[in-house]
Amino acid sequence: MNKSGSKLETKNIRQPLYDRLREIFEIKISQREWRPEEIIPSETELAKAHRVSIGTVRKAIDSLVTGGLLERFQGKGTYVRRAQFNSSLFRFFRFHREEGSYQVPSSRILKRELSDLPPAIASEMGLPPGLPAINLIRLRLINNNPILLETIWLPKHKFTQLLDINPQEYGDLLYPLYEKYCGVVIASAQETLTAENATEPHAQLLGLKTGASLIVIDRLALAYDREPLEWRRSRGPADQFRYNVEIR
Amino acid sequence: MNKSGSKLETKNIRQPLYDRLREIFEIKISQREWRPEEIIPSETELAKAHRVSIGTVRKAIDSLVTGGLLERFQGKGTYVRRAQFNSSLFRFFRFHREEGSYQVPSSRILKRELSDLPPAIASEMGLPPGLPAINLIRLRLINNNPILLETIWLPKHKFTQLLDINPQEYGDLLYPLYEKYCGVVIASAQETLTAENATEPHAQLLGLKTGASLIVIDRLALAYDREPLEWRRSRGPADQFRYNVEIR
DNA sequence: TAGTGGTCTAGACCACTCC
DNA sequence: GAGTGGTCTAGACCACTAA
DSSP states (O other): OOOSSOOOOOOSSOOOHHHHHHHHHHHHHHTTSSOTTOBOOOHHHHHHHHTOOHHHHHHHHHHHHHTTSEEEETTTEEEEOOOOGGGSGGGGBOTTOSSSOOOOOEEEEEEEEEEEOOHHHHHHHTSOTTOEEEEEEEEEEETTEEEEEEEEEEEHHHHGGGGGSOGGGSOSOHHHHHHHHHOOOOOEEEEEEEEEEOOHHHHHHHTOOTTOEEEEEEEEEEOTTOOEEEEEEEEEEGGGBOEEEEEO | OOOSSOOOOOOSSOOOHHHHHHHHHHHHHHTTSSOTTOBOOOHHHHHHHHTOOHHHHHHHHHHHHHTTSEEEETTTEEEEOOOOGGGSGGGGBOOOOSSSOOOOOEEEEEEEEEEEOOHHHHHHHTSOTTOEEEEEEEEEEETTEEEEEEEEEEEHHHHGGGGGSOGGGSOSOHHHHHHHHHOOOOOEEEEEEEEEEOOHHHHHHHTOOTTOEEEEEEEEEEOTTOOEEEEEEEEEEGGGBOEEEEEO
16 A cells, blocks of 8 residues: 555654664554565565665564564565574573483473463463463473473463364464464564472472472563564573673 | 784685684784774774774684674774673662662672682682682672672782772772782683572571572673683572573 | 575764763 | 754665576
8 A cells, every 4th residue: 555656654753764664664564564474575576666765675674583573585685574483591490301402392281271360470471461372381301301390371362263173183382272263373472581499290290309490481481563472481491501601 | 013004824724724823813802902992993094004904803803892892983993892791690789779770789708818729619700729819708689678699709910909908998890900000900800600699697697588589690801811810609599590591 | 497595885964981 | 043863855886697
């Protein structure tokens, strides 16, 4: 609708052109006009369409590349990036037992039930407490050794299709499942790391001694438009965890 | 020596001009030709001096600003940034007891001794094992409550001046001390986070129960030229720790 | 060979800081 | 008012990809 030669409207406050452009591109991504893994128009096309110079388009795209929403390939084009959860804190658990290669843990759903969103979790998600929700409890294993215990909360109205599937058939990864059956794409997440001593039931499920140090990772997963989609808390053995960071 | 109008030598391999410029500026910083908190030449001066366009200088400076080595202020100039250890993992300990404001913990040196670098630590520092070193054990407190227990290793030849000072007079922060007495500036650091159950002596010093969850942070601190200067391991109570990160 | 992103130029004008 | 960084332009040429 706003195509082929529309001059950007000037904003009341002072806002750089490239910044306004970035916003426009973000909207196109969140509204799936530009879809994950698809190519977007070339820099010259975008410059003409928005009546700005290529340098300005490049600066807008630069910031989206840095932000992880786009990906550029010289000679090919610019693509909408699918979120990579390789960068999750989970990767700092040494799951690769024995040889080095990464391995997706297998999943066992221990419980699936309908439940109203508890106030504490509703507040973390920014959703109304008491909202109908789906609660999953899931154990993740490597070579049949339990390694992570997870409790997951999903707002029911976005995920009803999950209830029609036998939890034994959910498979090892949930996000592709969300996308396939519920049309819901996870675009980013916020994670929080803490540690605690294992309670007896947690220790038992993970095959540890009561009181052992556990790493606890809370994750709030969001859509491209930052709507909250999933909240989960994961617990794993602290002695399998090392996290590195660079300080400047 | 390479001033006023020297054309950049072309490298054999294909390397962008702005990348070569960034390297040159990094060297000036690490060799203290440009010093912390001092202003560097303006963009136009740098462009003339290196016979490139302003845009290219800007791109080189951009990457150093992103990397945390420089800081720009519109209308004032560009400055060499002093490392900010606000971004250390330590800030995720909730040290601000009671009201919100941050507070530098006070320090008590429990031990200072000359000792050869143990192999494990030498290997982490990338220095030869057995190198003469200074080992400090330090307790950090808020309102007289012990909150962090640290063991610190320094290569002796760079820090001999520390031996002439009474450890009771080291003060609450070591890095300013290093700079003042040893002429050594910490520019960056790598940190690693793990967790463990407290041993009895550690628990006792920190006022915790044996077996309580501890967060362990290892830090390797480097000079601007990435020479290793200090290694430390810090332990604190896990229930006072929350770390947040954004995943994309 | 056509089309893409990557680098680089040589300016212009603006907003801000400081004297 | 002089000097700084911040934004923006309208090109040029290059390296890479794919048909």
